[in-house]
Amino acid sequence: xxxxxxxxxxxxxxxxxxxxxxxxxxxxxxxxxxxxxxxxxxxxxxxxxxxxxxxxxxxxxxxxxxxxxxxxxxxxxxxxxxxxxxxxxxxxxxxxxxxxxxxxxxxxxxxxxxxxxxxxxxxxxxxxxxxxxxxxxxxxxxxxxxxxxxxxxxxxxxxxxxxxxxxxxxxxxxxxxxxxxxxxxxxxxxxxxxxxxxxxxxxxxxxxxxxxxxxxxxxxxxxxxxxxxxxxxxxxxxxxxxxxxxxxxxxxxxxxxxxxxxxxxxxxxxxxxxxxxxxxxxxxxxxxxxxxxxxxxxxxxxxxxxxx
Amino acid sequence: xxxxxxxxxxxxxxxxxxxxxxxxxxxxxxxxxxxxxxxxxxxxxxxxxxxxxxxxxxxxxxxxxxxxxxxxxxxxxxxxxxxxxxxxxxxxxxxxxxxxxxxxxxxxxxxxxxxxxxxxxxxxxxxxxxxxxxxxxxxxxxxxxxxxxxxxxxxxxxxxxxxxxxxxxxxxxxxxxxxxxxxxxxxxxxxxxxxxxxxxxxxxxxxxxxxxxxxxxxxxxxxxxxxxxxxxxxxxxxxxxxxxxx
Amino acid sequence: xxxxxxxxxxxxxxxxxxxxxxxxxxxxxxxxxxxxxxxxxxxxxxxxxxxxxxxxxxxxxxxxxxxxxxxxxxxxxxxxxxxxxxxxxxxxxxxxxxxxxxxxxxxxxxxxxxxxxxxxxxxxxxxxxxxxxxxxxxxxxxxxxxxxxxxxxxxxxxxxxxxxxxxxxxxxxxxxxxxxxxxxxxxxxxxxxxxxxxxxxxxxxxxxxxxxxxxxxxxxxxxxxxxxxxxxxxxxxxxxxxxxxxxxxxxxxxxxxxxxxxxxxxxxxxxxxxxxxxxxxxxxxxxxxxxxxxxxxxxxxxxxxxxxxxxxxxxxxxxxxxxxxxxxxxxxxxxxxxxxxxxxxxxxxxxxxxxxxxxxxxxxxxxxxxxxxxxxxxx
Numbered sequence: 001x002x003x004x005x006x007x008x009x010x011x012x013x014x015x016x017x018x019x020x021x022x023x024x025x026x027x028x029x030x031x032x033x034x035x036x037x038x039x040x041x042x043x044x045x046x047x048x049x050x051x052x053x054x055x056x057x058x059x060x061x062x063x064x065x066x067x068x069x070x071x072x073x074x075x076x077x078x079x080x081x082x083x084x085x086x087x088x089x090x091x092x093x094x095x096x097x098x099x100x101x102x103x104x105x106x107x108x109x110x111x112x113x114x115x116x117x118x119x120x121x122x123x124x125x126x127x128x129x130x131x132x133x134x135x136x137x138x139x140x141x142x143x144x145x146x147x148x149x150x151x152x153x154x155x156x157x158x159x160x161x162x163x164x165x166x167x168x169x170x171x172x173x174x175x176x177x178x179x180x181x182x183x184x185x186x187x188x189x190x191x192x193x194x195x196x197x198x199x200x201x202x203x204x205x206x207x208x209x210x211x212x213x214x215x216x217x218x219x220x221x222x223x224x225x226x227x228x229x230x231x232x233x234x235x236x237x238x239x240x241x242x243x244x245x246x247x248x249x250x251x252x253x254x255x256x257x258x259x260x261x262x263x264x265x266x267x268x269x270x271x272x273x274x275x276x277x278x279x280x281x282x283x284x285x286x287x288x289x290x291x292x293x294x295x296x297x298x299x300x301x302x303x304x305x306x307x308x
Numbered sequence: 309x310x311x312x313x314x315x316x317x318x319x320x321x322x323x324x325x326x327x328x329x330x331x332x333x334x335x336x337x338x339x340x341x342x343x344x345x346x347x348x349x350x351x352x353x354x355x356x357x358x359x360x361x362x363x364x365x366x367x368x369x370x371x372x373x374x375x376x377x378x379x380x381x382x383x384x385x386x387x388x389x390x391x392x393x394x395x396x397x398x399x400x401x402x403x404x405x406x407x408x409x410x411x412x413x414x415x416x417x418x419x420x421x422x423x424x425x426x427x428x429x430x431x432x433x434x435x436x437x438x439x440x441x442x443x444x445x446x447x448x449x450x451x452x453x454x455x456x457x458x459x460x461x462x463x464x465x466x467x468x469x470x471x472x473x474x475x476x477x478x479x480x481x482x483x484x485x486x487x488x489x490x491x492x493x494x495x496x497x498x499x500x501x502x503x504x505x506x507x508x509x510x511x512x513x514x515x516x517x518x519x520x521x522x523x524x525x526x527x528x529x530x531x532x533x534x535x536x537x538x539x540x541x542x543x544x545x546x547x548x549x550x551x552x553x554x
Numbered sequence: 555x556x557x558x559x560x561x562x563x564x565x566x567x568x569x570x571x572x573x574x575x576x577x578x579x580x581x582x583x584x585x586x587x588x589x590x591x592x593x594x595x596x597x598x599x600x601x602x603x604x605x606x607x608x609x610x611x612x613x614x615x616x617x618x619x620x621x622x623x624x625x626x627x628x629x630x631x632x633x634x635x636x637x638x639x640x641x642x643x644x645x646x647x648x649x650x651x652x653x654x655x656x657x658x659x660x661x662x663x664x665x666x667x668x669x670x671x672x673x674x675x676x677x678x679x680x681x682x683x684x685x686x687x688x689x690x691x692x693x694x695x696x697x698x699x700x701x702x703x704x705x706x707x708x709x710x711x712x713x714x715x716x717x718x719x720x721x722x723x724x725x726x727x728x729x730x731x732x733x734x735x736x737x738x739x740x741x742x743x744x745x746x747x748x749x750x751x752x753x754x755x756x757x758x759x760x761x762x763x764x765x766x767x768x769x770x771x772x773x774x775x776x777x778x779x780x781x782x783x784x785x786x787x788x789x790x791x792x793x794x795x796x797x798x799x800x801x802x803x804x805x806x807x808x809x810x811x812x813x814x815x816x817x818x819x820x821x822x823x824x825x826x827x828x829x830x831x832x833x834x835x836x837x838x839x840x841x842x843x844x845x846x847x848x849x850x851x852x853x854x855x856x857x858x859x860x861x862x863x864x865x866x867x868x869x870x871x872x873x874x875x876x877x878x879x880x881x882x883x884x885x886x887x888x889x890x891x892x893x894x895x896x897x898x899x900x901x902x903x904x905x906x907x908x909x910x911x912x913x914x915x916x917x918x919x920x921x922x923x924x925x926x927x928x929x930x931x932x933x
Contacts, residue, residue, distance in 0.1 A: 045704050104890060109704045110615045111889045114845065117838055118885025125878040242715045242834065245708045280723030287716045291709055295695035298705060361793065387795035399790045401783050408779060413794045420804045423777035427555060472795065 021271030050237025056223025090220025600816025613785030618710030626814025733828025848897025
């Protein structure tokens, strides 16, 4: 397997697979961040998370078409507006879902799992009816196309770099929110002692709602990013949901840093293996290793705090 | 040393995120003794019981029960070794009847196949009835535990322990929340069951303590403050300061 | 246990009604085509009953029952495929005597691990053993480390994904995404005829009742009561002297065994086995069969499997879009409004009114675990 390539070639392969892995990493990060906020901080399992992401992707698609039809001059900038709208759309849907369904199920995580699965089926069907069963492609502005040659053998796709920058900035943003803002403090307070948090005047209802909304909003932005590496269809959200959950669990759900580390290792492992094994075996092996490690160390590989 | 004591706690320590709830604690319980642990709230009394029965993992130290090191055993193994623990808030199986609660605690059929094959035959029924009488619940055998009064639930939990016939019984505030009449009955009950075993009790009601204690250990901030007979401890200036000074 | 503790009069009536429905009513009102469909639904009921024990009584939600269903199904499919791939039947292949999909994938001989499946005894043994061994490994790793609840559910889901990808990726050995098809005879008996399918319907029904009796025994034994105690107060049970992990492993393996049998019967009834029955989506559908029927009731689970699948076939033909919306809505409705399923609605709403109308006093039933407010069951 490895013997077919010379050393510089192997290096280049690892590097390019590494970059491909970095793009995968970025998507994982964006999806996992939203999920980690919701699951890690609130203990809620949202099996419809992928569908919130796809909503963002569809919004991006709509915005790109809008600009292409009515404001072609501004087309190169549409993406930033699309991301903002994606955040708002998914976030708003998240607020609605929290109000209508999630808040009744807080003490019952397994039931939340099932109910949100039902929601995902409904959303998939709605997407199918509104946007059609076929996948839609999103046109990328010119400046995002093509690749940057770094060395003779290594080329990095520009949209990949963009997605990575996005992932990093959103991670920083979420980190700042969680640990520096008032809201973040309230969420952590509720997480540690809901009753007391309520007693000191924190509006637990609205904090929960906002948290869920923000988690879904981040998923919406992930959906925007996703349009650059995959095509958008009603069932595309299902593609990554298991991976995303594993990333969150593997990273030790309560830790944002753990989530990042976990997303990185899993995406890199899969990407590098993909080059040498068939796509499906690489996936199987990665999943098996992750699950295997989880079976031995259930708190996740990167759990920062070890209780009891 | 080990034959003299049924329970040897040595240098027991547990810390939660840096806070030492139990700090280098040592005490020794003799067979057939009734040791009462008293102390202000937050002294670590319940934590000590948690550590002994395996509910919480100790950071260091040793707990030897009849020469067996309990700290390395699982909760159910500790129960089988002969240590029974009653919790502060009554934890009975609310959805099951009194007799089903007792039956679950019956010391037979604890493995998977034992549980599958378990028959409620005459010896089992007899023992359940016997225990039910001891704990004043012989008329409530078919009553769901959820419908018992607070005091009755405490008795049921004591019954669930008794039926296991432990050599060391640990009770955490057994009369908390009970009426005066119930307390009297409970004191009676405890005096009876103490006869054949060693008991550790955590309590606040000093009258009750004086009634049943062989020796008293006073805990404060995770350590032993004073130890001895009730009188000795009551007159110990350190104890007085801790209870009245703060 | 005594006969009366094994089955109360109420249970007996329930079993009798189900028997009447399966063995008398359905066969008399359905044509052979639809009876065959119900035979298929019955195979799903095996999984649902297993979940009623594992999840309803034990509180262990497995989103990967498709794995066990599939493993059992594939074991049976392998036996049947080998029987159908005699050198005479496969004479046009480049390598006669091996299954067609192996030939298409340029395999020239039967892989070693397929060999034992020439024997029906081995295959039948494998149908139960393979899922149970898997369940044991997963259960042991997770339950001894006290991993449960949501984490456990996600990991079972991951296994469903892993097995599906593996099966699809290894086309040459497993038939890939199409599965193992074109099964013909079981020891010479043609399973494709209408008569055969009708016979299989009754065999399924009978086998289901065997499984139901086992489940009933488990429920009524001390182990059954323990499961419920563990579901609601796991820590307390440890202090009553029980190694909780062992019990969880046992019930998880039992659920896997039931699912494996169901899978094998599915292969016989329908005539093929494919990865579409193994993955995440079918696994979570199996959970909804149990949830709709009533996770606390083994009979309810059977009705749930029959009903939901009947609805699925009926609606997805006529109104495919509506079906997915309906299924999604069903998940949400069951969880939020009737968590104990139809069986719960029956025992909490309909039965008391029925008894009141008939003038009989309400039975003060120590119903295993069914807390009365239909909105707050334990996980």
